[in-house]
Amino acid sequence: MHEYSIVGALISQVEGEARRRGARVVNRVHVRIGTVSGVEPVLLTAAFDVFRERTLCQGAELVIERIAERWTCPACGTVIDRDAGLLCGRCGTPPRLTAGDEIILNRIEMEVS
Numbered sequence: 001m002h003e004y005s006i007v008g009a010l011i012s013q014v015e016g017e018a019r020r021r022g023a024r025v026v027n028r029v030h031v032r033i034g035t036v037s038g039v040e041p042v043l044l045t046a047a048f049d050v051f052r053e054r055t056l057c058q059g060a061e062l063v064i065e066r067i068a069e070r071w072t073c074p075a076c077g078t079v080i081d082r083d084a085g086l087l088c089g090r091c092g093t094p095p096r097l098t099a100g101d102e103i104i105l106n107r108i109e110m111e112v113s
Contacts, residue, residue, distance in 0.1 A: 010105060011051045011055055025059065034069065
């Protein structure tokens, strides 16, 4: 389950940022997860609950914002429906995935002493 390695890296990054700012506790961690990123939010939350013990994130809430996949034509910029096919209906260029595969640490809410 790769969610454990993702959460391990997430906790490490959050703790590093919190310590640099002199935080004594992290209250909330906001992440943005794409719908085609391969990350399952339920498993990510379960892994977060395990990894946050005995860290600055021990009482923190994990807030997950899901980002829908979006396909865009790189030639003409047309946004293409995922079920529309393999070519842009406007110019015939193959579309590119421009959103929905990301995993982003978006915001950390912490108490600084």
